[in-house]
Structures are given as structure tokens and as C-alpha cells.
Amino acid sequence: MTVHEAERRAMSRALELAARGPRGANPQVGAVILSPSGEILAEGWHHGAGTAHAEVDALSKLPGDAARGATAVVTLEPCNHTGRTGPCALALIDAGIARVIYALDDPGDVSGGGAERLRGAGVEVEAGEQADDARSLISDWLTAQRLGRPHITVKWAQSLDGRAAAADGTSQWITGPFARADVHRRRAAADAIIVGTGTMLADDPALTARDGDSPYDHQPVPVVIGSRETPADAAVRRHPHDVLFYETRDLHAVVADLHERGIQSAFVEGGPTLASAFISAGLADRVLAYVAPVLLGGDRLALTDVGVPTISAARRIVIDEWVPLGTDMLAIARLEDNEGVR
Template sequence: MTATPAEHDAMRRALDLARRGPRGVNPQVGAIILSADGEILAEGWHRGAGTPHAEVAALAHLAPGDAQGSTAVVTLEPCNHTGRTGPCAEALIAAGVSRVVYAIDDPGDASSGGAARLRAAGVAVESHVEADAAHALLDSWLTVQALGRPHVTVKWAQSLDGRAAASDGTSQWITGPAARADVHRRRAEADAIIVGTGTLLADDPALTARAEDGSLLPHQPMPVVLGERAVPAGAAVHRHPLPLVQYAGDLDEALADLRDRGVHRVFVEGGPAVAASFVRGGLADEFLVYVAPVLIGGEMLALRDLGVTTIGEARRLSVHAVEKLGDDLLIVAAPATEGVS
């Protein structure tokens, strides 16, 4: 049996609920309990570490027995382990739920297996409903689970001929106001923003996420600097609401430390050498390239050497979207999967 229209609608609602929860160590999850005729009986979402999981939060709105014969619609496979809370699969079974519909499998070694546990108890299970939307919501959390590091977005702005600055080093501003506003919005969605000491010393960036009027947006990314050179005492980054974190060593070690600090989404902003180091290391999960309709020329390339010596070694990308922002273009891309040419 495939998911019904009512179950698809409920999954989209569950994804909206999931977004209300905080991003962090735990995934954002939403749940809906449907009656046999497809009416919503209860809904819930995970509100953070140590709080009830989404399924249990939804069931808590029902009296004992009211979930008998119902369908639970959940954005992530119900967990099958005991941590700070009990297994959600067991809670659904105990409540008398007869069918569970979920979007994506739980990748955790300890927490996965909920679907198998439900089926063993006679509960019908339907998976991968609205899976693309769920993956988009949980991409950073899924990266942490799969790779043990934060999801990395590498961003740069360039002229149409691929330059990041003029020959004298000036780069403010290649792109226009609409593109810069988009960058700040995306900064606010990240847990950390990374630049190298070269960019910090040349541009003195604040590394904050700001509204068009210059005020700080509600969520601020952790400011991170890569490199051994000292950050001047008067640097703008020291006025950031969060303390500066600086790494002088290996990128993998820096990302592992950020993961341990609860960082799931990293926004790499510069400069060309830092961006290239993430690409060379295979550490870039997403690219945001803002292209301005200007020509600069010269040697100030937007991306430094990637170690590519022949065209067969080129880093192939899949373009996911192209957006027009004022006079500029934003290209959203990711490393191409096998077989993409």
C-alpha cells in the first residue's frame, strides 16, 4: 500500500512542525497522529535534547486508547533505542497505532531499526514519503551522522571572468545589495562562519548576520578563523556576539572540534585559499557562487589551485539552482555523484 493523499498532506504538515524545533545534536522531527478516516487527532515536534521525541509529544495529547487503530506520520524513522527518552517505536506499539508512515530512515547505528521493530509487532509501515523535503530539512544533521563532521557550504562572490578582487586587493563590493542580503540570510541559517586570516586581515569582516538596516538578525553564526596569524585586538570580529574561535591546524581536526561544539552547518566565506583547501580536501558539500556582471581581469582568482593538472581531474558539480538577485546570479551546486557528466 502506498501513502494516501491525506498522509502526504500530514507529512508536509509534520515537516512544518519539525522546523519549529531547534537545530543541534538531535534532528528536527515532527509527527502527526491521524484517525482511520484521515483526520488529524494530534501533532507534536521535538523541542530539543532531553525533551520527548515528536511521536511521544503527539501521543501525549491523546487519552489512553484514543490512538488505537490510528496512523502515525513521522518525518524520521521512529527510533529504536533508549537514551534520555525511551524508544519511540515501542511507544507507538503500546499506544495501539496500526500504521506508521515516515519520510527517511534513521542513519544512527544505535537508533535505527524502528521500522523493523514496528513490523515485527504487526504494525504496517510505509517509508520514504516526501523524502526529498525531509532530506533538505535534515541535510546538515544527516551529514554529521554519515561523515562525522558538519555540513559545509563554500561561498564566494566573483566577477563574470572569475575574479574575487581587483589587482589592488579591493573587493567590496563585487555584487549588489540583493546578493549581499541573500548572503546574510544564509549566514543566519548556519551554526558557524569560517574565513582565513588573510581575509580577516584584509577586509576586517564582522562575520555577523545582518538585516538590510544593519541590525543583527536573531540567530548569529559562531565566528571561526583559520590560520596562525594573530587577530588584531581591534578587529571587528571581536565585537561579534559570540566569542571568536581560531584554528591553526588540520581542517579535519577543526571540523571535528566544531562538531563536538554542536555545530552542524558551516558557512565558508573566504578567501580563495581557504575555499580551495576545503575543495581539495573533499570537504565541500554545497557551493554558493554569486556572479556579478562585471569584468576585472588580473590574477586575483576567486579560487586558488585545486591540484587539477588535466581535465579528467576537474571537480565536477551538479547545478541545483540558478537564481537572479538584482543584476547578479547565484549558482547553487554540489559535488556531482558518480555517473554525472
Template sequence: MAVTDAEREAMGRALELASRGPRGLNPQVGAVLLSPTGEILAEGWHRGSGTPHAEVDALSRLTPGQARGATAVVTLEPCDHTGRTGPCSLALIAAGVSRVVYALDDPGERSGGGAERLRAADIEVVSGVRADAVRALIGDWLTVQRLGRPHVTVKWAQSLDGRAAASDGTSRWITGPAARADVHRRRSASDAIVVGTGTILADDPSLTARDGDRLLSHQPTPVVIGARPTPPDAAVRRHPHAPLFYDTHDLGVVLADLRARGVQRVFVEGGPTLAAAFLTAGLADSVLVYIAPVLLGGDRLALTDIGVETIARAHRLTIDEWLPLGDDLLAVAHPSGLEEGD
């Protein structure tokens, strides 16, 4: 079915509205209701878990019967399940909407299927409009739905000979200022930053995202994994967000709880043991290795045992990018077999 210029413009507006909603457990969704002549009747967006979905938010701004014959332009396929709110597909049908235009299918087993229900009610449905633009906004949420957990990036810095620290344990600074600034930018793009108790006790990191001494606008929630207690005066306890502590080595349990909290992107920066644990468990979707042109020798390896007993069992990576950062080099990679960007 052909899409009108008014509908394409409305999808752009719906995308703008969607971006106002919070990242989290639910997707960011925007909706615009158009009259049969293409004029905007109402707008809405999803403001977070437990609040009306975008379509219902828009419908609530109209009087009964005002949406009859209207077109609903929505960034995501209207849901078809009852959770904390009712199905948007039924709300649109009840309102008398005659046409629905949306960008992306809802991937949920329970929430998907709204388009099918709308068609069964003799409502015209068009999908795929400005899909790439909408995917750019909610791509992380879509990844969580596909993986069943947050996306995980594992990062470490190392010397050219694969060491994370000198023999006495000192590690500041292996890399230069350009590499460290890049790390802080990537921290800020994440929802949670994860370390082990060993890193907390050895380095007392603040786990903030900074530009020099200035805190960046978005701060990841600090997550500490391990049984050893974190000292009451640890720097992480002064983080803008209250730290989350997990007295477990079950990374699946940790990621499941983070997903339930609405975390979409996890940045693992917790030292050789924790990095190895995520890699061994197959829970690393992206790997960042900052390589400095220094030699340290000794036994302070950047990565501990990951279960590779023979070369045939090596963890093969696909390089996405080699990025020079001052004198250092960043390898951006993902496990072979995963699609780039997953």
C-alpha cells in the first residue's frame, strides 16, 4: 500500500516524540493520529513502565468518536497483549481507526501480533515506514528482546605483550589520555558499568564517566560482582547512582536482574578474572581491547583462563575496527558467528 507524504512526515514526528520517553524495560514509542485529510489530530508517547502506551496516550487527547476514520502512525507495531496496560490494537479498533502505519514489528512473543488483529478487524495496515530511523532509536531494546538479556561489552587495556599491570600490581596508566577519554565516552553510552570486588579493593575506582574532572551528562549505574564486601568509604559509593551489589558468581542471574531493571547495555570493565568469566560463559557480544606500546612482562595477564586448552578451541573474533588513539590502538571486535552490531 502506498504511504502518503503526510504519513511519512507524521512518522518523523512520532520518532521525535518517542525519543522523549525513557530508555528502559519498555521500548520508546511515539504515535501521531491523522485525520482523513492528513491533519494531525493528536500525539502521544510512552513515558515509561506502567504508563499508557503511545497510541492510548494519543487517543486520550480526543473526544469519543473523534478518531473514527483516522490513521494512526506509530513507530512500533501496536501491542496485542494485556500487561500493566491493555492491548493497543484493541484500543485502536474500539476508537474506529481505519488505517495504521508503523515502522517496526514488535518482536515479543506475547506483545507481537497487533498488525494481524488489526487486519482481521478490516483496518488497513502498512509496515516498514522509516524503519531504519526508528531502529536507530530503539536498537538496544530490540537487541535485549533478541538476546533475552542486556548487550554486553567486555573491555580491557593491556601492554603490547598482553599484561594488564606491572609485577607490583600498578596499572595507571598503561594507556594514554586519548584512549582513556574514549573509554569514558563509551562508559557514558552504557546503562551499567560492571566490575568485580577485586577491582574495587585493588584500585578503588569511582566508575563514573568523565571529561577531565567534569562528569558527563549520562552516568552508567555501577555494578559490583563478588562475595567480598565493598568498604564503606569506597569511591564507588559516592557515584551519582547507587551501586548494585551481587554476591554471586552466576553472571546469568546478574544479567537477568539488570534486564528487569531496564538495563540495555552493560560495560564490563572489571579486570582479568571478570572479563574471562564473561568470555567463558559466552556472554560477551562486543570486545574492546586498548593496546599500549609498552612492555611489562611478568604474570599480570590482561585475561585469565578462558578454557582454551588447544588452539582448536580458541575464541575467534571478528574485527570491526582498528582505531588509533594517540600512541595506543583500540581493537573493536565481536565473537565470530555473531552479526556485527549485535
């Protein structure tokens, strides 16, 4: 089988439609139904958990047997299980769809297998059309599916000699405006931003993402970990999203709950204690270390105990990129023992 030009155009359109859907526990998926002559009959996308999947959303816009003999172009393999909604593979079969083009295989053990079911019912199936674009769109969701938790970035800023603050505890501003702007841009790309109660009480952060004085359209959900009370008048309580408070030191439990809430990517921006705890727990998939050309000395280290009792146990990192940001440098890295996790 080959993919025809009309089907390629339909996949490009399906990807545009998919991007309209919300990020969350379910992937962003788009679908286009084509007539045998290549004309668009209907379009659909997934509007969020509990709503019709993209294929069913598109089919619902067609009367009677209008889909019989048609082609469905979908950004993700039609699902093969019953959750809040029924299996999309069966819906396509029942509608009389004759051909299905999809971009990516569904990675789920339960939800996957739709292509096989379609073929078993005599439907022609072609996989892989514009797979790279589809993968880019839902890369965070795919990673979260593989890990069973959000993809976690641990960020800190430090002096050249590895300090997070001066001897008196002051830390604003170690890095310059270009580095700070880069942090806010990366915050805006994350689903959640995580700090500890120590940072909350010391700095009273708003935990918003801002472009200069203007907030980004997308704001990460604020997460605060720790047993100390956050003041009623704290800046974070004015955040556009409700704050998620976790009075626990069990980071695995925290990220499991975030996963259940549909959080696909998390940005850890707490102080040295929290950053070190995530690294020690094996929950740092990416490290962002902003290094400023200053010397501070003292004992306010950017990291504390990361479970290294001796030099032979050192946590080796792989630097993927050095990024100059004004006079500062950003190291984008991953831990060797998390190799393969991006």
C-alpha cells in the first residue's frame, strides 16, 4: 500500500486538529475522514478525558452510512480497549471504514492493538505517516507512558564554585537576565513546577512563567512539597491554578499522583535540598544547571547529599549541550544511570 497525496494532506490537518486538544492523562489526537475520492467528510479531535476520542468525534458528524467505504486518517493508532469510552477500532469497523492511515503506534499494553483488530476485520491499515511530527506533538505524553510518571527536569542556578547563595542566604540574582528569561520560557513549557516548603517560606515565589512583565499563556501547575504550612497570603496562592500541596517526603508517591492527574512534565525548582532529593531518588531525567561567572565561597552548596559516599560512587552526567546566556552558561545534562530517558 502507498499513502496518497490527499491522505498526506489529511494527516497534516489531523495534526493541526490534535494540537487543539488539552494536554493531560490522554494524548492529543486528531482525525480526518476522507471520501473514496479524497474529499474531507468530517474532522475531529480529542477534547479531554471522558470525551469522545478523535475518531469517534469525527464519525459523530456524519449521518447514517456516510462513512462506509471511507478512509480514516488518525495521528495515533485507534485504541482497542474500553475505558470511559469504547474502542475506537471497533467504532471505525462498525462505521464501515475501509482504510485507516495512522502516524504512531499506541504504546499502551491495554489500549494498543487497534491496528491488528482493524486488519482482522478486513480494513486496510497503513502506519507511520508523518510519525516524526506526531511524536513531536505528544513526546511528553509518550515519555510519561514509558516511565509511568512525568518527565522530570531538575533545575538550579549556581556560582562558578558551586554555591546557590551567599553566606547570608541571599541568592537573587546569581544569574543574569538572559538566564532568568530562559528559566521562565522552560517553566511555561512544563505542566507543573515543584518547590519545597523551604523555598516557599524563604523566597515567597509566585511560581508563574513570565515573559518580562507579561504572563505566558500556559502556566505550570504549582506544587509544594513539605510539612511546613504555606502562609495564607503567599504569592503562590494567587496563582491561576490551584496549588497542589504534598505533606510528605515520599517523592515517588508525589510523582505517581501527578501522573494520575495528567501531569506529563514537571520542572523542579526548589532549593538544594529538594533538587538533591530528586536526584537521590532517581527522579531526575534532565538537569539544567545555570552557571554564573561569580565566586561566593561558603557552605551554601547548590546540591547537598545525592547519595555519593565515595568518589567511585560519583553520579556521572552526560552533557547534551552548553548554552551561552549572556555572561552565564547553561549545562543541559542527564545522569548516566538514567541513560535513555529524555
